[in-house]
Amino acid sequence: MSGPLFPAQEIGSLAKPRWQLLGQRGEPLDAAAVREFTSWNDRVHFADASDPSVRALLEGRARELGPGPVRDLGASFALRYFECVGLTRVYDGEARRIEMYEYPIRQMRGFQFLGHVRSFDNKYYLKAAGTGEVRLERPYHVEEFDYVKAKATGIPKLPITGPYTLADWSYNEHYLGREAGWKGPAARRRAQREFVVAIAKHAIRPTLQALIEHGCRVIQIDEPAAGTHPEEADIVAEGFNAATEGLDATFSMHICFSDYRSLFPALLEAKNCQQWAWEFANRDTDERDGYEVLNMFREYDDHREVGLGVVDVHRNEVESAEKVADRIRRAAKILGDPSRIWVNPDCGLRTRSLDIAWQKLQAVVDGAKLARADFERAG
Amino acid sequence: MTVRIALTGPFPRSEVLVAATRDGDRGRATPEAVEARYAEAERDVVALEGRLGFDAVTGGSLRWADLFRPFAEGWRGFTVGPVTRWFETNTFYRQPILHAPPERVPGVVRGALPGATLVPPGQAKVILPGPFTFAGLLDNRSGETREALTHRFGRLLAEEVRDLRAAGYATFQFQEPLLVVDPPEGPLAEAAVAAYRDIGAAADGATSIVWTYFGDAVPVQPLLARLPVSVVGFDLAETEPDRIHAPPDHRGIGLGCLDPRTTLPEDPTEVARIARALQAEGKPRELWLGPGGPLDLLPTEAAARKLHVLPAAKQLLAPNGGSR
Structure with a gap:
C-alpha cells in the first residue's frame, strides 16, 4: 500500500435519514425531517437547494418526485458524509439497498x-430455495456504482454479498437433490460446495465483471455467514476464488462477529483476497486483547492487508481518538508492518444515529492521524 | 417394534400469523386480533397432525418465542437477555439471564401448552428444554456452577413432569442440542446423567425422550446410552445413520429424518431403509420418526410438505408395509 499510513475506509451501510425514508415513500417531510436535511446539507453540502428535486422534496411534493430522485439524494448524502469526515475509500452507505439477500437473489x-x-420474536425474513441451475438475470449494483463514481472524490469501494452467504441463507434443493441416497453430512457438504461455486461463477462473477467494466476497482465481498459454519471455511474460500479469480480489481472479504481462529487456515486459501476486513473493537478491552487474533496471520505467514475494525458499531459510546490510535498501534505491533493496515468501523454503522456514526468515524480518522504521527516520528 | 411419528419441535408460523404478529408489533392489529390468528394457526397445526396420523400432538409451539422464553419470563431468577444466535442457523433466541438460583413457578409450562380441549393431555407431547442445554445456553450470573445448575434444572423439570403427569400428560421430550454440539465430560457429564435420573424417576412409566440435534451424536453415544430415558433421538442430517448404534437395552430410538435446513422432501423409502437397519441391529422397542431439528427453520408450506414423509415411512415399516 502506498500513501500515508492507516487510510480510513467505510465498511457497510449507514442509517437512512428520516427525510429519505419519508421521501421515498412519497410522504411529505415533517419539520424534523426538513431540519435534518438542512442541517446535514450545511455540514456536508450534498444537495443544491435550488435544484428542482430538492425543492420538491422540501416543499412536501415527494409523491410527484417519486422514489428514484429521493434515493439519488440519499446516495449523494452518504457519499459526501463519508468524504467530509475524511475517509479515503467511500461508497453511498447502501442508500438504495434495504437488505443484502433478497435483492441479489431476485437478480x-x-x-x-x-x-x-422467523429470525427471532416476531421478526421474519423471506427465504428462497435454489431450485435450478444458478444463472444471472442481469448484473446488479451497476447503476448505483455509476452514480457513486460520477459523484465521488474519494475512491469508490463497492460492497456486495458473497456467494457463500447467499447459498447459506437459501435452501439448497437443486444441488442436494442430485445427491443419491441418504443426504447426510457428507452429501450436504458436497451439495453446499456445488451451490456456492455455482452462485460464485454464474451470478457473482459476471456481476463483478460488469462492475469492473464500469470502472469499479475496489470491491468488498461480504460473507457474514462464514462465521456460522467454521467447518465450511474452505468452501467460503473456494467461492471467493471462483468469483474473483483473474479479475482486475482489489478485493477484500468482510466477515463480522466471528471466532476468526476457527476459520484458519482454510480461509487463507481465498487467494484473490487482498484484504481481510474484520471486526475487532467489539471484543476489545483495555488490555487490547481484541486484536490478539491478528497473531494468526503471523503464525500462518499471511501478509495481506487488514481492514482493522477500530470502533464498535453496537454501542453509542464514542471511542476517543487516543483509544483508536492505541488499537492501531497494537495491531501494527502484532502484524509487524503498519503499511498493511486500513482502518474502519467494525461493520456498517446503520444501527447508530447519523450523529453518533459521524463521531465514531471522526474518531477513526483522528485516531489514524495520531497513530500515523507516532510512526512518522519514529521514522 | 412400534413406530411412532410426531413433531419434535416448533412448527413454522403460517404466513397469516406472520402478518398478524407483525401488525400487532406495529400497532396495526389489536391483541385480540393477533390472539385470534394464533388460535386459528394452532388449530390448523393440530388438524394437520391429526390428518397425518401423528401418534402425539404438539400444536406446533407457535406461541413460544424460543425454547426458553416461557421459563425466562415465568420462572423466578431470570430476565430475558440479548438476541443471540441459535447454533449454526440464521435464527436467534433471547438468551435468558439467570441472576439467582432458578425457582419453578407452577403452571407456567401448562400455560404455554395448547389448551386441553384442543389437545387432550393424553395425546400430547410436551416439548421442554433439556437441563444440560438450558444450563449451558443461559447467561449464568447465579453464582452456581454449571454442573450444579444442570442438576438443579433436572430437579425443576422433574417437578414439572410430575405436575403434568398428574394432569394426564404422558409423553415428554427434552431438547438437547448442546449435548451433541458441545458434549460434556467429567463432572458435567455426570451432572447431565443425574439430571435425567431425576426426570426419569418423575416420568414414572411415561415416555421420556431426549432429542439431540445440530450436531453429530456419534461421539456422545456412550453418554446418551447412560441417560435413563425411554428414547434418544438423533438428527440424521448431522449424524450419519450407519454410525448410530441401537442402545443395548432395546430402548427406543428417535430418527430425526426430516432435515429442516433444506426444503427438499426426504425419500420415505430411504427413511424406512435406515430404520430397518437399526431395527435389525438393536431391536429397539420403539422408533420415533420426526424432524431432525426445529422445523420452523422452514417456511410453513415447505414444512407441511416434509411432514407427509413421516406417515409414508411409517406405512413402509408396517409389518405388511410397502415393497422394499
Missing part, C-alpha cells in the same frame, strides 16, 4: 422464494 434465475422464516 438471479434458479431461485424461488418460498415464504417467511
